[in-house]
Amino acid sequence: MLKKKIGIIGCGNMGEAILRGLHHKGMTKNIVVSETRPERRDFIKKTYGVEVEQDNKKLASQVQVIILAVKPQELRGVLQEISPALDSATLLISVAAGASLGTIASILDKGARLVRAMPNIAALALESATALAKGGEATKEDMEVAQEIFDALGKTVVIPEQLMDAVTGMSGSGPAYVCLFIEALADGGVRMGLPRKAALDMAIQTVLGTARLLTEQGEHPAHLKDKVSSPGGTTIAGIAALEAKGFRGAVMEAVASATQRSKELAKMQG
Numbered sequence: 001m002l003k004k005k006i007g008i009i010g011c012g013n014m015g016e017a018i019l020r021g022l023h024h025k026g027m028t029k030n031i032v033v034s035e036t037r038p039e040r041r042d043f044i045k046k047t048y049g050v051e052v053e054q055d056n057k058k059l060a061s062q063v064q065v066i067i068l069a070v071k072p073q074e075l076r077g078v079l080q081e082i083s084p085a086l087d088s089a090t091l092l093i094s095v096a097a098g099a100s101l102g103t104i105a106s107i108l109d110k111g112a113r114l115v116r117a118m119p120n121i122a123a124l125a126l127e128s129a130t131a132l133a134k135g136g137e138a139t140k141e142d143m144e145v146a147q148e149i150f151d152a153l154g155k156t157v158v159i160p161e162q163l164m165d166a167v168t169g170m171s172g173s174g175p176a177y178v179c180l181f182i183e184a185l186a187d188g189g190v191r192m193g194l195p196r197k198a199a200l201d202m203a204i205q206t207v208l209g210t211a212r213l214l215t216e217q218g219e220h221p222a223h224l225k226d227k228v229s230s231p232g233g234t235t236i237a238g239i240a241a242l243e244a245k246g247f248r249g250a251v252m253e254a255v256a257s258a259t260q261r262s263k264e265l266a267k268m269q270g
C-alpha cells in the first residue's frame, strides 16, 4: 500500500502529526508536502526527508492522494486553488474540523473522491482516535487508503458523516475532558498531602496504565471497575463520592453540549 503519491497541504500541528505517523511506519517515500513558510518547509524536509513544495496547484497535479491539513478558514482558498489540477482519480482527504463533505464538494464545483477525517490532538503522540467518513464518490479502495494513513496515527473508525459532530464532541474534545480529570485527580492527591509533582506524575500514569490495560486485555471498563472495587473497600467509597456528584452524568452532558456546539459551528461555517 501507499504506492500512491501523497500530498499534504499544510504542515502545522496536524499535518506534521500525519507526516510523523507515516514516517514512523516507514511510509514517507512518496510524500510531498506544501507549506507557506520557507523555514517550515526547510524544517520538514530536513526532519522527514520528504519533498516540499510551495505551490499547492503543482503539488495537486503530481499526487494521487491529497490530505488537506490547513485551518478551516483557509480551506476554501486552498480548494479553489487546487481544483483545476484535480482529476477524477484524485482522492481528497480533509481533516478540517466542521467542514462537511457537502461544503467541500460545493467549493470544488465538480465531482470528487472525498473522505473526511476527524483525528484528535493525541495524533501528536501517534495515539489519535480518528473517525473517517466516506464521501459519495469515494471508493472502497479510497477508504482503505485513508484508513491505512490514519492507522499510522493511532486507532481509526469509519462512521457515517452525520455522526461527525458526535465524534467532535466525544473524541475530538475528549482529551480536554481527560486533562480535567487528571488535574482533579492530582489535586485530590495534593489535598491528601502528596507532593505536587508526584501527584501529577501518578495521576497521568494511572490514566495511561488503565487505558493500556483496557486496550491490551479488551476488557469492558465496568468489569475492570468491579475487579478493583472490593466489598466495603476504598475504591467503592471513592466511586460512591463520584456518583453522589453526578460524575458520569456530567461527562455525558459534556459530550452532548460539545456535539451541539459542533453542529452550531458547522452551520455557521457552511
Ligand SMILES: NC(=O)c1ccc[n+]([C@@H]2O[C@H](COP(=O)([O-])OP(=O)(O)OC[C@H]3O[C@@H](n4cnc5c(N)ncnc54)[C@H](OP(=O)(O)O)[C@@H]3O)[C@@H](O)[C@H]2O)c1
Pocket (backbone or CB within 6 Å): 009, 010, 011, 012, 013, 014, 015, 034, 035, 036, 037, 040, 056, 068, 069, 070, 071, 072, 074, 078, 095, 096, 097, 098, 118, 119, 120, 121, 122
Ligand atoms: N490540531 C488538532 O488537534 C486537530 C484535530 C482535528 C482536526 N484538526 C484540523 O487540522 C487542520 C490543521 O490544524 P492545525 O492545528 O494543524 O493548524 P496549524 O498548526 O495552523 O497548521 C496549518 C498549517 O497550514 C499552513 N498553511 C496555511 N495556509 C496554507 C496554504 N495556503 N498552503 C499550504 N499551507 C498552508 C499554515 O502555515 P502558517 O502558519 O504560515 O499559516 C500551518 O503551518 C484544521 O483544519 C483543524 O480543524 C486539527
